[in-house]
Amino acid sequence: MTKKVFWGVLAAASAVAGFASADTLDDVKARGKLICGTSTGLAGFSAPDANGRYEGFDVAYCRALAGAIFGDPEAVDFKPLTTTNRFSALSAGEVDVLARNTTWTLTRDVDLKNTFIGVNYYDGQGFMVPKELGVTSARELDGATVCIQTGTTTELNLADFFRANNISYEPVPIETNAEAQQQYLAGACDVYTTDASGLAATRASFEAPGDHVILPEIISKEPLGPLVRQGDDHWADIASWTLNALIAAEELGVTSANIDELSESTENPEIARLLGTEGNLGEMLGLSQDWAANAIKAEGNYGEIFEKYIGEGTPIGLARGLNAQWTEGGLLYAPPFR
Amino acid sequence: MEVKPYVRTAMLDGKPAPVTSSGPAGWLKKNLFDGPWNTAATLVALVVVFLLLSHLLPWVFQSVWNAENLAECREIIDATWGPEHSGACWAVIHDRYLQLIYGFYPWDFLWRPNLTFAMMLVAIAPVLFTQLPRKMLIFSCLFPFIGAWLLWGGSIWQPVMVLAGFGIGAAAFRYLAKVNRILSIAAAIVLPVIWWVFVMETVVHGLHAVIPLGLEPVQSNQFGGFMVSIIIGLTAITCSLPLGIMLALGRQTELFIVRTFSVGFIEFIRGVPLITLLFVASTLLNYFMPPGTNFDLIVRVIIMATLFSSAYIAEVVRGGLAALPKGQYEAADSLGLDYWQAQQLIIMPQALKIAIPGIVSTFIGLFKDTTLVSIIGILDPIGLSNAIRADSAWNGIYWELFAFIGFVFFIFCFSMSRYSMYLERKLNTGHR
Amino acid sequence: MAIASDPPKGGFQLSQLIYDTRYRSMTIQVATLIGVLALVFWLGANVTENLAELGKPIDFGFLGEPAGYDINQRLIEYDNQDIHARAAFVGLLNTLLVAFLGCILATVVGVLVGVLRLSHNWIVAKIMTVYVECFRNVPVLLWIVLAMAIMIEALPQPRDFRGDDPAASMLFDAFAFTNRGVYIPEPLFSRSLGDFSFFGIFDISIDLIAILAVLAAGIFTAKKIGAQADQIQNQTGIRPKTWPKTAGVILVPLLAILAILGFHLGYPALKGFNFDGGTHLRNSLIALWLALSFYTAAFIAEIVRGGIMAISKGQSEAAAALGLRPNRIMRLVVLPQALRIIIPPLISQYLNLTKNSSLAIAVGYMDLTGTLMGITLNQSGRELECVMLTMLIYLAISLCISGAFNIYNQRVKLKER
Secondary structure (H helix, E strand, O other): OHHHHHHHHHHHHHHOOOEOOOOHHHHHHHHOOEEEEEEOOEOOOEEEOOOOOEEOHHHHHHHHHHHHHHOOOOOEEEEEEOOOOHHHHHHOOOOOEEEEEEEOOHHHHHHOOEEEOOOOEEEOEEEEEEHHHOOOOHHHOOOEEEEEEOOOOHHHHHHHHHHHOOOOEEEEEEOOHHHHHHHHHOOOOOEEEEEHHHHHHHHHOOOOHHHEEEOOOOOOOEEEEEEEEOOOHHHHHHHHHHHHHHHHHHHHOOOOOOHHHHHHOOOOHHHHHHHOOOOOHHHHHOOOOOHHHHHHHHHOOHHHHHHHHOOOOOOOOOOOHHHOEHHHOOOEOOOOOO | OOOOOOOOOOOOOOOOOOHHHOHHHHHHHHHOOOHHHHHHHHHHHHHHHHHHHHHHHHHHHOOEOOOOOHHHHHHHHHHHHOOOOOOOEOHHHHHHHHHHHHEOOOHHHOHHHHHHHHHHHHHHHHHHOOOOOOOHHHHHHHHHHHHHHHHHOEEOHHHHHHHHHHHHHHHHHHHHHOOOHHHHHHHHHHHHHHHHHHHHHHHHHHHHHHOOOEEOOOOHHHEOHHHHHHHHHHHHHHHHHHHHHHHHHHHHOOOHHHHHHHHHHHHHHHHOOHHHHHHHHHHHHHHHOOOOEOOOHHHHHHHHHHHHHHHHHHHHHHHHHHHOOHHHHHHHHHOOOOHHHHHHHHHHHHHHHHHHHHHHHHHHHHHHHHHHHHHHOOOOHHHHHHHHHHOOOOOOOOHHHHHHHHHHHHHHHHHHHHHHHHHHHHHHOOOO | OOOOOOOOOOOOOOOHHHHOHHHHHHHHHHHHHHHHHHHHHHHHHHHHHHHHHHOOOOOHHHHHOEOOOOOOOOOOOOOOOOEHHHHHHHHHHHHHHHHHHHHHHHHHHHHHHHHHHOOOOHHHHHHHHHHHHHHHOOOHHHHHHHHHHHHHHHOOOHHHHOOOOOOOOOEOOOEEEEEOEEEEOEEEEOOOOOEEEEOOOEEEEHHHHHHHHHHHHHHHHHHHHHHHHHHHHHHHOOOOOOHHHHHHHHHHHHHHHHHHHOEEEEOOEEEOOEEEOOEEEEHHHHHHHHHHHHHHHHHHHHHHHHHHHHOOHHHHHHHHHOOOOHHHHHHHHHHHHHHHHHHHHHHHHHHHHHHHHHHHHHHOOOOHHHHHHHHHHHHHOOHHHHHHHHHHHHHHHHHHHHHHHHHHHHHHOOOOO
16 A cells, blocks of 8 residues: 555656657757756866856757757756766656767667767877886787776777787776776876877876876777757757857857857858848747857857867867868868858 | 680771772773783784874874865975875865765755755654654654755645645545445545646646745756765655565565565565666666656655665564564454554554664665765765866865765764664663 | 454355455455556556667667677686677676675674674774774775775885886785785696586686595595594594594695696786786775675674674583683684574675675676676667666575575574474
């Protein structure tokens, strides 16, 4: 008897939580808030500050998306997810979009029924070793002990790399970046491998960053991007074009500083279309006319976000590299807004 | 020859014990230096204690409480005690203690968890200390609703209407009991469920539209730190008590099917690690619900923790039932009480009294086990310590956070275990 | 509870199902059965529907695909081209290994501490109390993480062993304590008999089997000699000296087989990045093992203390009156009796330890949780299958342990007449 009452109360409690239906945009609008899945803490990409406000490169994308939908970049809740429950949280509708430095792979896209909506950071797996070991290439790492952050594609890449080069290694799987850093610094492993951005961020936080080198080999392609559930193309379009808007804004020279000025008077028809002063792109997406302007206002364009959280001016200190605009030799190439 | 017996007629005064067996010296000899083995053990123990303290105390006390980040901490330590010294950097605790306690609960609303905690102490008091007036138990029953409302916020009508469900059940039971007892029990179960699942939502909306009383809602992903440990631990143990009692009774009953299910459930839950159940909460529970249902992660964890502890509570209660003399059951039967009356009036009051220390230690275990939720991404103290270490200001800090978390857990659990020992002593004086 | 009531006249009425105690238990049981079946069916239907919607029907096929990841700690051969099922098996063996080692150490430490807590030496008793309280009242996850951190920070890294004037050196040139783990000499056989493949799943060294067989035969013969000596003692009252014979039958064949197999020790030596040769006990294993053991030992100590204190004082006084010394009183009189009280809660502590070993993930020890419910789950995305399978395996382990100990418990139980 008590059991049934218990379930009843639970059902009542859960009724508050809401339901996910086929059209995510309607759900999000009805809720008044976007729910965005992020990592539990990765310096530069997403980490809560002392006031509990999430900040970082991935987080900024979610704020932009919230801006595009509601015109209010703060209308977003963040849900920290682990590598294990991120996909199931997305498919169960717990989060509307997952921006958690997730590598775009075929399996994840097809077999796990997700839709990747683009790439917000082109990464690759690298190695970091202490300078005193005198290692200059990853091929010299025969017999080394390698710290890996577990639960990612890194384990598979690592196994592939050492197998392809026919050398042996001893893997030390570690749960979090902080833990891995401690083990590496104490010498419990010779090498630390993870995405190159993570390596740079980790090295930047060392007491003596100069004592450690990042080896030249990048052993994998790691296109990191936000993703949504498969089966709601409309929602995927919104998420994907918001990312494109941020990238296009940088290409077109639209920044959070000059956006108000530009939306009032611009000669460039593409900027006008992007900012909604011309055409009806917003309407097509089911959003307001100034959706892209709101997205850009949230934290700036792609370049501004990059510089603010992970660029060379930050402790993370990443160079643009592959993540420069295509006009500057990078891979960022937003489709045209027309 | 006359033998003259010597008989002392006056009583002698007691003499003080020899110096070696009284006073501090005597105590020392008896307790520390009684024979070569004992002396050796004492010396070894002293060396161990000295080594531990000589390393630990300077670290703990020659430390920094005020600094912005780890680098500054290290500079201050270098400047004050020299580069060789390794002192703790408690500044991280000073900087983040609110976060470690409340997680990301909005700073403006901290009075809400504080008030809830204070009310919790009042609500628990009559359960823990029997000498307090019984009327306080009414407040204990209301507390879960008040507490949940304070923490999560939202319309006040939500908890009131959930309570109203219980009211409906009680009313149905009372009035229909005159008509038909079985019907009344069925109605007492079915009506509230119908109310909660189908009717309540509308009523709450309606009432809220008319009288908008409420608190600013707080999402549960803003909960964290020790608050989350306490919420999960306490809710789960409270919810698991009725479930555990039912399971214990189910295990004892002669009804074969009921017994099989109870045993199966208890053995299954006790046979798997809590972490697998938490994985179920974090990844699978949505699969078991109707499509589209979406639970809050903390609610899901509370559900699994409840199921987990109910199996352990069931075993504790079973121990209490087994400890009751058979005469009690027979006496209840001979009075003509039926099963439920006997349980309610005779068996359970005694069995639960015996089981309380066990229940408390189950709670301590569950409270400690709440740290496992960090593995599924809830920011409990350990999860938060990882998040804090991901912040560039405190990147590389280690021992201080864990020492603090360990210390707080120790205070909580130690005081609870002392309480349970006090109870055990109190109960031992009774009949048994 | 059964109340005799006259059978009602006028045939069966529906209300009898509820009011008649003869039928009521049936009604309740059927109702429960229907309720539980409905619940199970409801859950199952939900799962099917949800999975169909996701397009991910339950399928254990992924277990047969190559795992693609490496596992450092393994008891059987494994490389990254082996299938997920084998990776899970490696994890299972690792779970069993740490649980087995943990139970042994926890028992030893627990019994020692439990006895020492009752010591007359004030300071020893107090230290043990502090130990028990510290370990019992702090979450085991913290202890595991701390044990790992202490190992990593306190022990030298392999690099420190290098150079002319190394910062660290090996113990007896045979043991190396590093923060990657402990390297100890390994037994090697220069004329090895090779391995015996067990259904192609794992290999067992025939050398080991041979040695164990010889040892078992030796011990069996020694027992025979002992029994013979007992017989002689019973007949003549004089016990012949047996130890030279006993030692002979055990040691001589053992040494002989070792010599035949060409037994020698392989010492670890620094080579490249790491020590090479010898047996490597990884620090994740050691940290997990120590943390679990000392945590569980604190509980066992309390159980042991409770068991000893439950033995009436008259027992130890009677033993003292017989002239037994204190440690013999403990060993011969108190402990055997206390054991009967100690064993049931001890079993549940063993179960707890085994279940707590699933926290290995915190230190990167690849147990069942780390392989099947960790990397395999992440790589394949099959949450339902992985988690369910993991739960079933843990359940099976738990039931086996409690089953085995319950049988033992039945045997040592006081035969009450």
